[in-house]
Amino acid sequence: MGLVNLLAWLQGPPRCYLCLGRCGKGMLCQVCREALPGPRAACKRCGRSLARPAPACGVCLSRPPPYELLCCPMEYRFPVDQLIQALKFNADLVAGRLLARLLLEQLLDREDPLPLAILPIPLHPKRQRSRGFNQSSEIARHLGKALSLPVLEDRLERWRHDPPQSTLGALQRRRNVKGAYRLRRRKGPLPRRIALVDDVVTTGSTVDAATRVLKSAGVCQVEVWAVARATGPAGA
Numbered sequence: 725m726g727l728v729n730l731l732a733w734l735q736g737p738p739r740c741y742l743c744l745g746r747c748g749k750g751m752l753c754q755v756c757r758e759a760l761p762g763p764r765a766a767c768k769r770c771g772r773s774l775a776r777p778a779p780a781c782g783v784c785l786s787r788p789p790p791y792e793l794l795c796c797p798m799e800y801r802f803p804v805d806q807l808i809q810a811l812k813f814n815a816d817l818v819a820g821r822l823l824a825r826l827l828l829e830q831l832l833d834r835e836d837p838l839p840l841a842i843l844p845i846p847l848h849p850k851r852q853r854s855r856g857f858n859q860s861s862e863i864a865r866h867l868g869k870a871l872s873l874p875v876l877e878d879r880l881e882r883w884r885h886d887p888p889q890s891t892l893g894a895l896q897r898r899r900n901v902k903g904a905y906r907l908r909r910r911k912g913p914l915p916r917r918i919a920l921v922d923d924v925v926t927t928g929s930t931v932d933a934a935t936r937v938l939k940s941a942g943v944c945q946v947e948v949w950a951v952a953r954a955t956g957p958a959g960a
């Protein structure tokens with residue numbers, strides 16, 4: 725959204741963020757809402773698309789991921805891919821609010837108790853400096869506020885600076901993030917149940933690596949909350 729449109733959108737009556745048509749409270753009109761690539765039926769454990777929702781897919785039955793649950797309601801395609809890129813590369817914070825809201829709808833739909841805290845996947849400090857902010861933190865901040873959960877910003881750190889995951893294939897992604905995260909242990913023990921927040925999950929290697937670090941520090945249950953799941957070379 726350009727600056728002029730953004731100002732009009734912020735000042736005027738509620739308008740759809742995508743088509744600027746009139747809408748209710750939800751930031752999207754009904755037409756755009758229904759055209760979104762989700763919510764979709766998925767494996768609750770890993771988020772892979774399925775014909776109907778299931779607690780675990782065939783892959784998870786034989787080789788479960790280290791996290792207990794992965795919630796990512798959207799597919800990483802138009803317009804969700806554009807929204808994520810707008811947040812990530814243009815610091816479009818309204819897009820961030822909309823993405824958090826789409827994720828929140830799915831989270832509020834659950835019966836399981838919520839985790840005790842939210843932890844956004846950190847960027848390497850160098851990347852965070854060049855981008856100006858961390859898109860996962862931005863989404864996590866909205867979720868924390870809406871769900872009244874603490875957001876743990878400074879507990880996990882990305883300490884190895886490697887090529888962006890989006891430039892790599894699946895095997896390289898796994899190697900790229902292996903050992904890339906570590907805990908700041910001086911900050912004390914972590915809550916027993918934590919939700920990791922990321923913008924988009926592709927192969928799962930990033931959230932896999934971060935989960936292993938949390939579990940090695942005594943966290944019992946790790947959930948992953950991401951807006952979208954991609955199948956192509958897009959995120960991590």
Ligand SMILES: [Zn+2]
Binds near residue numbers: 742753755757
């Ligand atoms: Zn619309």
Ligand SMILES: [Zn+2]
Binds near residue numbers: 767768769770784
């Ligand atoms: Zn699965």
